[in-house]
Amino acid sequence: MTSQAEVYDPRKILDHPDFRILKEGEKPDANANLAVFYNANKEIHLVQKPRLNPGPGQVLVHVRATGICGSDVHFWKHGCIGESMVCGSGHESAGEVVEVGEGVNEWKVGDRVAIEAGVPCLQASCDHCRTGRYNGCPDVVFFSTPPFHGTLTRWHVHPAQWLHRLPENVSFEEGALCEPLAVVLAGIERSGLRLGDPVLICGAGPIGLVSLLAARAAGAEPIVITDLVQSRLDFAKTLVPGVRTVLIDPKKSPKEQAAIIREKAGQLVDLVLECTGFEGSIQTGIYATKFGGKVFIIGVGKNEMNFPFMHLSANEIDLAFQYRYCNQYPKAVRLVAGGLINLKPLVTHRFSLEDAVSAFHTAADPRLGSIKVQILD
Numbered sequence: 001m002t003s004q005a006e007v008y009d010p011r012k013i014l015d016h017p018d019f020r021i022l023k024e025g026e027k028p029d030a031n032a033n034l035a036v037f038y039n040a041n042k043e044i045h046l047v048q049k050p051r052l053n054p055g056p057g058q059v060l061v062h063v064r065a066t067g068i069c070g071s072d073v074h075f076w077k078h079g080c081i082g083e084s085m086v087c088g089s090g091h092e093s094a095g096e097v098v099e100v101g102e103g104v105n106e107w108k109v110g111d112r113v114a115i116e117a118g119v120p121c122l123q124a125s126c127d128h129c130r131t132g133r134y135n136g137c138p139d140v141v142f143f144s145t146p147p148f149h150g151t152l153t154r155w156h157v158h159p160a161q162w163l164h165r166l167p168e169n170v171s172f173e174e175g176a177l178c179e180p181l182a183v184v185l186a187g188i189e190r191s192g193l194r195l196g197d198p199v200l201i202c203g204a205g206p207i208g209l210v211s212l213l214a215a216r217a218a219g220a221e222p223i224v225i226t227d228l229v230q231s232r233l234d235f236a237k238t239l240v241p242g243v244r245t246v247l248i249d250p251k252k253s254p255k256e257q258a259a260i261i262r263e264k265a266g267q268l269v270d271l272v273l274e275c276t277g278f279e280g281s282i283q284t285g286i287y288a289t290k291f292g293g294k295v296f297i298i299g300v301g302k303n304e305m306n307f308p309f310m311h312l313s314a315n316e317i318d319l320a321f322q323y324r325y326c327n328q329y330p331k332a333v334r335l336v337a338g339g340l341i342n343l344k345p346l347v348t349h350r351f352s353l354e355d356a357v358s359a360f361h362t363a364a365d366p367r368l369g370s371i372k373v374q375i376l377d
């Protein structure tokens with residue numbers, strides 16, 4: 001049997017005679033299959049790669065919108081790949097079907113789709129796939145996680161069953177934002193959030209802000225959101241006017257921060273959606289949680305952290321974690337199409353594919369104040 005890794009062997013593109021890295025300022029060929037690749041020297045380039053034909057069960061998508069995720073910036077800045085390797089970015093994408101491979105009946109040219117970037121093995125021998133928790137599949141091909149190239153490209157070949165139909169009233173930009181929404185919905189589902197729960201959201205980056213929208217749609221009240229940056233809290237207020245904000249002062253201890261949050265919320269919270277991955281923020285969340293509550297950690301951070309063990313124990317506080325998502329895209333699309341979650345304001349900066357390298361510099365520079373940077377084609 002052909003393995004996932006063989007089907008999506010990243011060398012296929014790198015070894016292809018039509019693959020080349022464009023020099024700075026060089027004009028790409030008209031309609032070229034542009035993409036953004038970075039290397040272990042932290043260089044980032046526009047590349048031209050071949051436009052491949054979809055194989056059996058695959059679909060060729062013209063990618064019309066891709067958001068830049070923090071992890072795309074992280075892989076560019078921190079490598080994680082072999083020295084001579086170059087890798088392509090992007091996993092928040094939506095587009096239009098332009099060609100279908102043999103045996104594909106569910107899609108036709110012109111269909112509008114969101115691309116689910118993680119393609120699990122779906123083998124009966126894989127416990128995670130068989131039991132529906134496919135985000136744990138050890139053989140997943142997650143486009144944009146090295147060594148697999150990303151979906152930030154003009155023509156992307158994708159397995160037909162990992163595309164999700166976008167209704168007419170959902171734009172490509174919103175379709176691309178269904179990826180971070182899927183992350184958040186997976187967290188909200190597993191956190192057990194109930195109508196009327198007081199909730200704390202730590203961090204007002206894209207994940208925290210999408211959590212805010214989703215927690216509001218799910219009926220959380222009150223909602224407190226924290227950040228170190230006032231402009232992000234101001235942005236949160238424009239998204240959900242009723243949200244209560246707490247500007248975190250790094251000089252204060254987690255216990256002191258939690259006391260401020262408790263005052264803002266009028267009580268300790270039932271649930272924390274932690275969206276920073278920083279130790280201090282997680283500790284703050286723990287101290288802000290009531291007896292029997294839950295700290296649900298979506299943020300990712302360093303390998304080892306200290307948590308206040310006895311406080312967790314004596315207060316029966318559950319700690320839980322989210323790794324990507326499974327079975328969330330259909331729900332994400334429904335919530336956006338139905339008007340329960342409005343993702344549109346999150347896109348603050350837009351770039352053409354030809355100018356995608358500038359998009360990365362914008363996303364990576366906090367002084368420019370972007371929330372979500374997207375590349376449109």
Ligand SMILES: NC(=O)c1ccc[n+]([C@@H]2O[C@H](COP(=O)([O-])OP(=O)(O)OC[C@H]3O[C@@H](n4cnc5c(N)ncnc54)[C@H](O)[C@@H]3O)[C@@H](O)[C@H]2O)c1
Nearest residue numbers: 070203205206207227228276277281298299300322323324
């Ligand atoms: N679990 C998953 O599958 C998954 C998927 C996507 C993203 N993530 C992670 O979620 C986290 C958030 O992603 P993002 O794109 O919103 O990142 P981001 O960096 O844009 O946002 C994080 C926000 O947290 C704020 N912050 C930092 N330290 C803080 C503190 N001590 N207290 C309060 N706020 C603080 C920052 O100012 C920033 O606004 C990241 O760790 C990311 O890697 C996890």
Ligand SMILES: OC[C@H](O)C(O)[C@@H](O)CO
Nearest residue numbers: 069071142145179183324
């Ligand atoms: O949105 C999905 C996340 O960015 C990925 O899991 C990332 O953390 C790298 O694999």
Ligand SMILES: [Zn+2]
Nearest residue numbers: 069070071091
């Ligand atoms: Zn991501």
Ligand SMILES: [Zn+2]
Nearest residue numbers: 121126129137
């Ligand atoms: Zn599997």
